[in-house]
Amino acid sequence: MSTLLEVSGVSVSFDGFKAINNLSFQIAERELRAVIGPNGAGKTTFMDIITGKTKPDEGRVIYGDKSVSLLKMSESKIAQAGVGRKFQRPTVFEDQSVFDNLMMALKKTRGPLAVLFFKPSAEDNDKVADLAEQIGLSGALHRKSGELSHGQKQWLEIGMLLAQEPRLLLVDEPAAGMTPAEREHTTDILREAAKTRAVVVVEHDMEFVRRLNCKVTVLHEGSVLAEGSLDHVTKNEQVIEVYLGR
Amino acid sequence: MTDAALPRRQPFALRFPSVMIFLAILALFTVGVTILSEGFGIGVISTSFIKTLGKTLCLCLVALAMDLVWGYCGILSLGHMAFFGLGGYAIGMWLMYARTEIIVLESLAAAELPPTPEEVSNGIATQIFGVVGSSEFPPIWAFAHSLPLQLAAVVIVPGLLALVFGWLAFRSRVTGVYLSILTQAMTLALSLHLFQNDSGLRGNNGLSGLQNLPGLDDVPQATVSLWFFWASALALGLGYVLCAWIVSGKFGSVIRAIRDDEARVRFLGYPVEAFKLVIFTLTAVIAGIAGALYYPQAGIINPAEIAPIASIYLAVWVAIGGRGRLYGAVIGAAFVSLVSTWFTGGQAPDINLGVYTISWVDWWTVLLGLSFVAVTLYAPKGIGGLIDLITERKSPNRHGASLGPDQGSLREQEAEK
Numbered sequence: 001m002s003t004l005l006e007v008s009g010v011s012v013s014f015d016g017f018k019a020i021n022n023l024s025f026q027i028a029e030r031e032l033r034a035v036i037g038p039n040g041a042g043k044t045t046f047m048d049i050i051t052g053k054t055k056p057d058e059g060r061v062i063y064g065d066k067s068v069s070l071l072k073m074s075e076s077k078i079a080q081a082g083v084g085r086k087f088q089r090p091t092v093f094e095d096q097s098v099f100d101n102l103m104m105a106l107k108k109t110r111g112p113l114a115v116l117f118f119k120p121s122a123e124d125n126d127k128v129a130d131l132a133e134q135i136g137l138s139g140a141l142h143r144k145s146g147e148l149s150h151g152q153k154q155w156l157e158i159g160m161l162l163a164q165e166p167r168l169l170l171v172d173e174p175a176a177g178m179t180p181a182e183r184e185h186t187t188d189i190l191r192e193a194a195k196t197r198a199v200v201v202v203e204h205d206m207e208f209v210r211r212l213n214c215k216v217t218v219l220h221e222g223s224v225l226a227e228g229s230l231d232h233v234t235k236n237e238q239v240i241e242v243y244l245g246r
Numbered sequence: 247m248t249d250a251a252l253p254r255r256q257p258f259a260l261r262f263p264s265v266m267i268f269l270a271i272l273a274l275f276t277v278g279v280t281i282l283s284e285g286f287g288i289g290v291i292s293t294s295f296i297k298t299l300g301k302t303l304c305l306c307l308v309a310l311a312m313d314l315v316w317g318y319c320g321i322l323s324l325g326h327m328a329f330f331g332l333g334g335y336a337i338g339m340w341l342m343y344a345r346t347e348i349i350v351l352e353s354l355a356a357a358e359l360p361p362t363p364e365e366v367s368n369g370i371a372t373q374i375f376g377v378v379g380s381s382e383f384p385p386i387w388a389f390a391h392s393l394p395l396q397l398a399a400v401v402i403v404p405g406l407l408a409l410v411f412g413w414l415a416f417r418s419r420v421t422g423v424y425l426s427i428l429t430q431a432m433t434l435a436l437s438l439h440l441f442q443n444d445s446g447l448r449g450n451n452g453l454s455g456l457q458n459l460p461g462l463d464d465v466p467q468a469t470v471s472l473w474f475f476w477a478s479a480l481a482l483g484l485g486y487v488l489c490a491w492i493v494s495g496k497f498g499s500v501i502r503a504i505r506d507d508e509a510r511v512r513f514l515g516y517p518v519e520a521f522k523l524v525i526f527t528l529t530a531v532i533a534g535i536a537g538a539l540y541y542p543q544a545g546i547i548n549p550a551e552i553a554p555i556a557s558i559y560l561a562v563w564v565a566i567g568g569r570g571r572l573y574g575a576v577i578g579a580a581f582v583s584l585v586s587t588w589f590t591g592g593q594a595p596d597i598n599l600g601v602y603t604i605s606w607v608d609w610w611t612v613l614l615g616l617s618f619v620a621v622t623l624y625a626p627k628g629i630g631g632l633i634d635l636i637t638e639r640k641s642p643n644r645h646g647a648s649l650g651p652d653q654g655s656l657r658e659q660e661a662e663k
Contacts, residue, residue, distance in 0.1 A: 051513060053509075074512075074517070075509075075512040075513060076512050076513075076514075076515050076516055076517045076518065079512070079513050079514060079515035080515040084513075085513050087510070091507055091510045093499075093502070093503045093506055093507065093510075094506070095502060095506055096499060096502065096503070100499045103496060103499070104496065104499050104500060104503060104514065105514055110515045110516050110517060111517070111520065112497070112517070112520050112521050112524045113524075115495075115496050115497045115500055115516075115521075116492070116495070116497045116524075118495060118496045118497070119495075120496075160514070164514065164515065
């Protein structure tokens with residue numbers, strides 16, 4: 001499998017505090033990866049750097065077949081290049097219907113003029129219907145997304161990400177605030193998604209990570225502490241020390 | 247998955263009944279006013295009140311623009327009345343030039359030798375700029391002789407200013423209150439510049455006599471006022487349809503999303519800055535057109551009209567009428583500006599409290615301020631929110647759910663067919 005994203009030697013500091021310290025990370029196409037780490041390990045900053053929200057002080061972020069650097073691109077350009085991101089807190093547009101939310105996320109030309117003259121085709125409507133099916137919101141297409149439950153909002157956001165058809169999916173704590181049944185459904189959606197694209201999941205919950213059954217990267221103080229299967233990393237002395245305290 | 251759950255593409259008019267209702271009311275209003283007018287009807291409504299109504303329609307149009315940029319896209323611009331004023335200045339320059347030209351030609355016709363173009367030009371310049379102690383045309387009057395060019399300026403000058411200003415501001419990711427302050431600074435700078443005598447636009451005298459159309463001195467104001475009234479109604483109708491079309495589709499979805507969570511829209515891949523720039527520029531152009539229709543009815547434009555307070559009033563109208571719905575903006579602008587005319591025109595009876603007499607000419611702004619605060623705190627939907635009370639009573643929105651308890655019972659979408 002070829003490498004899709006390569007982060008190498010990246011550092012960033014905020015007011016002297018090194019949030020990310022010489023971090024290197026690679027993910028192949030169609031790979032599922034979990035990133036774990038204690039609070040303040042730099043997980044969210046790591047995602048901010050990939051998606052262009054934060055510019056690192058040094059290092060490289062190379063993406064895709066053409067090995068383009070993401071550091072010079074704006075957030076919207078990076079998203080258009082195929083990097084999708086799900087935030088910790090579900091951020092759907094509550095004022096608008098589930099249908100509108102999904103239609104907005106559907107992979108299309110993003111320029112203002114193209115959007116102004118956009119008319120959904122039958123095919124687009126079908127795609128939205130299929131996505132709604134996948135995330136279990138078929139019956140709620142016309143409800144305002146603000147009326148959905150917390151778990152449903154999480155799914156809607158995942159659905160919006162899938163609608164973007166990204167090649168790399170970054171998911172921040174997808175299972176937060178979900179019931180056990182909802183968590184299981186979420187695991188299925190993520191595993192299914194990873195069959196066609198690379199997926200990086202940041203998660204606190206070890207049980208959830210175990211169910212994902214994938215390679216795990218442990219972050220600590222802004223750099224990679226260990227990498228491998230979950231069983232492998234949980235046997236690592238340093239990891240135990242970081243998680244259980246000194 | 248059946249198609250029944252998906253919205254069918256109905257005709258625009260059916261999907262947005264409010265547009266049709268609005269156009270019908272506007273048409274009825276226009277016909278009604280015409281019938282009651284002095285110019286073409288039975289003369290119940292005075293010409294000056296026709297002008298007030300025509301001006302109100304223009305204010306409704308600029309309020310639509312404000313609603314689009316603020317209510318839908320979340321940019322609290324305090325500069326849209328400046329674009330409105332620029333549109334007025336652009337048309338005013340031609341009106342003043344062309345009328346003065348006729349007067350000068352008449353006065354020079356008595357001379358023995360036919361006047362040279364230079365003499366004519368100097369004559370016009372002296373007439374127009376004598377009041378600020380100049381007798382030469384400033385460079386910005388280069389196109390004032392041509393109606394088509396000045397009409398183009400009505401659109402181009404506000405549009406270009408908005409484009410450049412918006413590009414600089416949005417590119418630097420200036421948002422929220424900071425952006426409002428920036429737009430206000432632009433407005434203030436513009437009005438202070440125009441207050442100067444050497445600004446080329448007659449300083450604080452402004453442009454006057456705009457109610458007289460060049461070459462049409464024989465046409466009574468009663469008729470001219472109706473022409474402008476009709477033009478304003480037409481512009482408002484077209485503007486409403488345009489705005490409704492913009493906000494109804496995916497573009498509307500995206501700008502409302504930008505208002506609610508700009509960062510998230512960026513991560514969806516939409517170039518947020520470009521969308522804001524398009525909306526900011528487009529609404530500036532609409533404001534310019536509204537201004538070009540307003541000032542010939544007002545008869546005079548001066549830099550005070552561009553002062554930031556005017557743009558703040560505009561925001562107050564839209565807030566009181568109801569942000570985020572087009573008819574709300576229209577209702578707010580019409581209601582508040584007409585009520586304001588009534589109070590400040592001295593028609594409102596003073597209230598004698600014995601120790602103090604409340605004179606509305608002075609106290610109106612206090613009342614307006616209090617109602618703004620009250621609306622913001624207690625009725626954020628504004629006057630437009632009252633419409634919800636009617637529509638919600640008529641047809642409850644079941645969000646497309648089944649209408650009955652049984653499996654396979656009619657769903658709302660099917661029932662609507």
